[in-house]
Amino acid sequence: MSLLHHGVPRGAFAELSCFRAEFYACLAGRRDALFELGDALLCSDGPVKTLVELSLEVEHRRGHGALYGALNRGSVDVTRLRRALAGLPLPRTVQGRLVLAVDVSNWLRPDANTSPQRLFCHTYGRGRNSAQMVPGWPYSFVAALESGRTSWTAVLDVLRLRPWDDAIAVTAGQVREVFQRLYVAGQWQIGDPPVLIVVDAGYDVTRLAFLLADLPVELLGRMRSDRVLFFPPPPQPGGKRGRKPRHGAGFVFEDPSTHPVPSRTTVSDTTRYGQALATAWNRLHPLLTRRSAWAGHLAQLPVIEGTVIRLQVDHLRGDRNPKPIWLWWSATGASAADVDRLWQAFLRRFDLEHTFRMLKQTLGWTTPKLREPAAADRWTWLVITAHTQLRLARPLVEDLRRPWERPARQGRLTPARVRRGFRRLHGKTPQPASAPKLTTAGPGRPPGMKNKHRARQRAVGKQNSPDLARDKTG
Incomplete structure (x- = not known):
C-alpha cells in the first residue's frame, strides 16, 4: 500500500528519506554506531538526561561502549553534511527573501579541567544583573528563520569558537561560506532580494x-x-581650505x-x-x-x-x-x-532561542560529559541532524498529545511534539545501518591497577598561554 493511502505526503517523505541516506553517507568512521545513536536520540521518550540511556533504546542495537567509541573515535564528513543542509527546502518571507539568524550558544563545562580549548562564556543568572563568566565551549549557529510566529528554525551551520579566534572575523567567514553553499544549491540566484542577516547586541x-x-x-x-x-x-562652504x-x-x-x-x-x-x-x-x-578589532587595520x-x-x-x-x-x-x-x-x-530572531532550548533541554545537546572538543563537535552535528529530521517530518507525524495538552492546529506542531510521534514514522524510513556483529567485551583494566596516564590540566580562555599554543599547533 502506498504512503498516500496512509495520508502521508509523498514529497515530504521522499525529502526525509533522501536526507537520512545522505546523512549516513556523511558518516565516515563508525558510521553504523553514529547513525543508530542519532535514531535513538530521535525516538527516545522524553528529554535526554544521560547519554548512556540512549544505548537502551530499541533503535540503538549496540552496547554503550560502541556509543562512546563512536563519539570519541568516529568521524563525520562535515563539508558534505553542510552541503546537504543547504540543499534542503528553506523558509522564506512573503517576498521570497532568505532571513538568516546568527547567534552563539554555550556548552558550559566549568568542572572539565582537563578539556582543552575552553573559553570564559558570558551567561545570565536568574536574578537581575547576575551575569557571570563560566568556562565552556561557545558554538556559533547560523539558521534560516520563518516569517510567522513559530518555534522552528532551519539550522544550516555550526562552528565552535576557539580561544585564539577573532569572533567577528570567524563569524564573517562562517556567513560567507553559508551564503556560497546556498548559492551553489540554487537557494539564492542573481536577481533575488539580498539575504538578510540578523544578529543581536553581542556582535x-x-x-x-x-x-x-x-x-x-x-x-x-x-x-x-x-x-x-x-x-x-x-x-x-566655497573657498574653505583644509581637510x-x-x-x-x-x-x-x-x-x-x-x-x-x-x-x-x-x-x-x-x-x-x-x-x-x-x-x-x-x-x-x-x-x-585603532584599537580592539580595528587595531590591525592598516588602511584608513x-x-x-x-x-x-x-x-x-x-x-x-x-x-x-x-x-x-x-x-x-x-x-x-x-x-x-x-x-x-x-x-x-529582528523579532523573529528570538525563534533561534527556542531552537537552543530544544537542543539543550529536550535533545540533550549539552548533557554528555565529553572531554575532547572533537567528540563534542561530533555530538553537536548529530543533534543538529536530528533537529533537521524533525523539521522535515513536520507534515508526516500525528499529534500524540497528553490528556492535559491542547490540540495543536494543523501544521503547528512544536519540535517536541513532532519528536513524540517520530518513532511511528521511523520504521517506514530507510535504515542503512547494518546489524551489529557479535563480539565479547574486552578485559578492561586489571583489578587494583591505578591509572598511570593522567590527563593534563588545561588553561581556560588565555590566548597567550603555552597550553593553548600547544593545543593550536598540535
Whole structure:
C-alpha cells in the first residue's frame, strides 16, 4: 500500500528519506554506531538526561561502549553534511527573501579541567544583573528563520569558537561560506532580494557589514542604548581650505535633543506588544578607533553608514514600561515598508532561542560529559541532524498529545511534539545501518591497577598561554 493511502505526503517523505541516506553517507568512521545513536536520540521518550540511556533504546542495537567509541573515535564528513543542509527546502518571507539568524550558544563545562580549548562564556543568572563568566565551549549557529510566529528554525551551520579566534572575523567567514553553499544549491540566484542577516547586541554589526560588503547580504543588528553615532559632515562652504571632516553631528541614543526629524516613522498594531512605533534615521555611522578589532587595520578607517531604527512598544511580558530597542541596518534610504520589515525580522530572531532550548533541554545537546572538543563537535552535528529530521517530518507525524495538552492546529506542531510521534514514522524510513556483529567485551583494566596516564590540566580562555599554543599547533 502506498504512503498516500496512509495520508502521508509523498514529497515530504521522499525529502526525509533522501536526507537520512545522505546523512549516513556523511558518516565516515563508525558510521553504523553514529547513525543508530542519532535514531535513538530521535525516538527516545522524553528529554535526554544521560547519554548512556540512549544505548537502551530499541533503535540503538549496540552496547554503550560502541556509543562512546563512536563519539570519541568516529568521524563525520562535515563539508558534505553542510552541503546537504543547504540543499534542503528553506523558509522564506512573503517576498521570497532568505532571513538568516546568527547567534552563539554555550556548552558550559566549568568542572572539565582537563578539556582543552575552553573559553570564559558570558551567561545570565536568574536574578537581575547576575551575569557571570563560566568556562565552556561557545558554538556559533547560523539558521534560516520563518516569517510567522513559530518555534522552528532551519539550522544550516555550526562552528565552535576557539580561544585564539577573532569572533567577528570567524563569524564573517562562517556567513560567507553559508551564503556560497546556498548559492551553489540554487537557494539564492542573481536577481533575488539580498539575504538578510540578523544578529543581536553581542556582535559588532558594523564590522560584520564591512567584512561582508562584497556579498549581496544586508546586516541587521541591535545596538546598546548607550551608543553614539554620527551623521555625515555638512558640505563645506566655497573657498574653505583644509581637510574635510569625516563626521558630522552626533546622534546620542539616550539624548533625544540630538535626534533630528526622522526620515521614516511607522505605527503598527500588534497582538503581543500593543502599538509598535518605529522611527528611522538615515546615514548614521559609528566612530572607529585603532584599537580592539580595528587595531590591525592598516588602511584608513572606513566610514560605515547605515540606517538606525528605534522601536518602541507599549508593553512586554512582565514589563509595562519597556525600553526602546535600537537597530542598525547596513543599507541606507529605508522606506516605510523596509522599516516594518526590518523590526519584524529582528523579532523573529528570538525563534533561534527556542531552537537552543530544544537542543539543550529536550535533545540533550549539552548533557554528555565529553572531554575532547572533537567528540563534542561530533555530538553537536548529530543533534543538529536530528533537529533537521524533525523539521522535515513536520507534515508526516500525528499529534500524540497528553490528556492535559491542547490540540495543536494543523501544521503547528512544536519540535517536541513532532519528536513524540517520530518513532511511528521511523520504521517506514530507510535504515542503512547494518546489524551489529557479535563480539565479547574486552578485559578492561586489571583489578587494583591505578591509572598511570593522567590527563593534563588545561588553561581556560588565555590566548597567550603555552597550553593553548600547544593545543593550536598540535
